[in-house]
Amino acid sequence: MPVEEGFRRTGRRPHHAGRRRASNYDPAQGLLLSDIEPDAMEARPIDFHRKVRELFLHMPSDYPGHIEVVDGQGSPDEVHQRIREALAHVDL
Numbered sequence: 001m002p003v004e005e006g007f008r009r010t011g012r013r014p015h016h017a018g019r020r021r022a023s024n025y026d027p028a029q030g031l032l033l034s035d036i037e038p039d040a041m042e043a044r045p046i047d048f049h050r051k052v053r054e055l056f057l058h059m060p061s062d063y064p065g066h067i068e069v070v071d072g073q074g075s076p077d078e079v080h081q082r083i084r085e086a087l088a089h090v091d092l
Contacts, residue, residue: 001072003049010042 059067068086072079 003046003053005073006049007046012042 057069060069068089070079070082070086074082
């Protein structure tokens, strides 16, 4: 998912990287982990997160057949179904 959506889901705004989360969040936004403070990785600037995302998106071409990108946008049920579909192709 886009970095901005990941920030939104964790209750942080991109320009708040490194700051504490506000305690008065809107539960309608689907905030996850509202009682957890950002760790060193989460506190990095948004450009860092964009670069990491791009690296992860290129991993399937570097490791064909071993890594699959799953779209994390949508409802939890939709994402769960995508993960199940990806796992159906895995030869354990």
